[in-house]
Amino acid sequence: MRRSLKDYLIISLKGLAMGAADVVPGVSGGTIAFISGIYEELIETINKLDLGFFSTWKKNGFLNSWRAYNLPFLSYLLIGIAISILSLAKGIKWFLHNEPLLLWAFFFGLVLASILYIAKQITVWRPKVFIGIILAAILSYFITIAEPLASPDSNWYLLFCGFIAIIAMILPGVSGAFILLILGAYQTFIDIINQLREGLTSLNFELLSQALIKLAIIGAGAITGLKLFSKILNWMFKNHKNMTLAILTGFMIGSLNKLWPWKKVLSWRINAEGLEVPFLEKSIFPTQFDGDPRIIWVILFITVGFLLILILERLAVKKRN
Numbered sequence: 001m002r003r004s005l006k007d008y009l010i011i012s013l014k015g016l017a018m019g020a021a022d023v024v025p026g027v028s029g030g031t032i033a034f035i036s037g038i039y040e041e042l043i044e045t046i047n048k049l050d051l052g053f054f055s056t057w058k059k060n061g062f063l064n065s066w067r068a069y070n071l072p073f074l075s076y077l078l079i080g081i082a083i084s085i086l087s088l089a090k091g092i093k094w095f096l097h098n099e100p101l102l103l104w105a106f107f108f109g110l111v112l113a114s115i116l117y118i119a120k121q122i123t124v125w126r127p128k129v130f131i132g133i134i135l136a137a138i139l140s141y142f143i144t145i146a147e148p149l150a151s152p153d154s155n156w157y158l159l160f161c162g163f164i165a166i167i168a169m170i171l172p173g174v175s176g177a178f179i180l181l182i183l184g185a186y187q188t189f190i191d192i193i194n195q196l197r198e199g200l201t202s203l204n205f206e207l208l209s210q211a212l213i214k215l216a217i218i219g220a221g222a223i224t225g226l227k228l229f230s231k232i233l234n235w236m237f238k239n240h241k242n243m244t245l246a247i248l249t250g251f252m253i254g255s256l257n258k259l260w261p262w263k264k265v266l267s268w269r270i271n272a273e274g275l276e277v278p279f280l281e282k283s284i285f286p287t288q289f290d291g292d293p294r295i296i297w298v299i300l301f302i303t304v305g306f307l308l309i310l311i312l313e314r315l316a317v318k319k320r321n
Contacts, residue, residue, distance in 0.1 A: 008076040014038055015080020020088045022081070022169050022176050024096070024107065029081070030170045031252065035114050035309055040237055042077070043170070045070045046230040086197055104261040105298040109305025111252055111259055117309060119249045122242050132246035133253070140254025143179075147280060155217050161185040162221025167229045171251065189218070261298050262289045 003011075014036045018029035033039040049069055057065040066072065095103040122129060161183050169176030180186040192214045199208030236244040260283040267280040286293035 003072070008072065011038065011073060011076045012080035012083075015077040016084040016088060017080075018077075019081035019084025020092055021107075023085060023088075023092055024103075024177060028169065028171065028255070029176065030168075031111060031114050033170070034248070035117055038073075038077070041070070041073065043230050043233045043237065045074050046226055047234040049074075049227075085193060101261045101294055101298055102301045104259055104263075105301035106305040108256065108259040108261060109302035109307075110309055111256060111305075112302070113306040113309030115249055115252045115256075118245055118252065122245045122249070124242055126242075129242055129246040132243050133250040136247040136250025137254040138250075140251040141257050142254075144255060144258035145282070158185065158188070158214060158217045159221040161189075162218035163225035164221075166222035166225045170226065170229070170233075171248070192218075257283055261302075262286050262293060264288070264290070 014032065017036065018032045021032045022029035030039065033042055049071075053065055053069050056068055060068075092103070161180060164183065165176040165179045165185075167176075168179040177186060177189075180189055192211050195207050196211035196215065198204065199206075199211055233244070262284050263278070263281040264284045265278045265281050268276045268278060286295050286298075
């Protein structure tokens with residue numbers, strides 16, 4: 001597929017949005033990929049990538065191999081994700097600490113509209129489709145209420161966390177960051193990112209090397225998980241698309257519990273900056289909220305998130321036509 005520089009910049013912007021979403025526990029980068037129209041291409045590109053790249057390189061040259069494996073698409077997307085995690089994530093963390101009601105409201109509206117968007121693509125509504133939605137929603141809901149575990153410092157555990165979290169990150173409706181939180185590795189991951197940023201900005205090569213070693217361990221687990229799971233997803237989309245969409249719809253429905261703006265804090269944790277932040281929460285009614293529920297503002301931000309998806313959908317339809 002021939003793309004212009006403008007097309008690749010748009011792909012990078014979608015990567016920025018995916019990276020920002022993946023940093024927030026409860027929001028999936030896979031959801032952003034799906035609603036922005038690049039999900040199936042992403043899964044297919046990852047699934048196709050193998051050691052055959054080098055033999056194609058040797059036979060036809062690097063540029064032909066690069067294009068044949070759709071690596072320009074993947075590279076621009078990953079650049080956007082990396083920039084987002086290193087920069088925009090800081091802004092999202094500020095909202096999480098200072099305006100959590102409005103941030104969760106925005107994402108609630110975004111995912112709510114995404115559920116309708118994905119469900120609309122199911123072409124045949126058979127009983128097994130409804131069963132798939134219900135079972136996936138129940139599983140996703142129980143993931144959102146799971147109690148986080150303590151985080152070991154073992155390199156093997158970081159490898160395992162990378163393997164599990166990347167699967168969640170590319171699956172719409174399941175948050176990789178929240179899976180890290182459940183596994184007790186979320187703070188560790190944020191610490192590593194902060195360590196990497198500090199090492200780069202201060203040119204402290206000791207900090208930089210420590211961060212890169214840990215990221216390499218997490219990355220090895222992530223690549224393994226991504227490669228294995230992409231094959232399953234790619235096969236499911238090609239052979240059981242309706243059921244796959246049903247399962248994704250269910251996962252997103254169940255994840256709404258995590259995104260519900262009004263919550264009661266059951267326990268706290270100390271984050272990478274040494275601040276006390278919510279660790280385990282449960283959804284409550286606005287009338288039970290401890291503080292100003294800001295109902296009007298919350299409804300407004302839910303609406304903004306909802307309309308944003310509708311606008312993206314309209315633009316995608318217009319582009320296809």
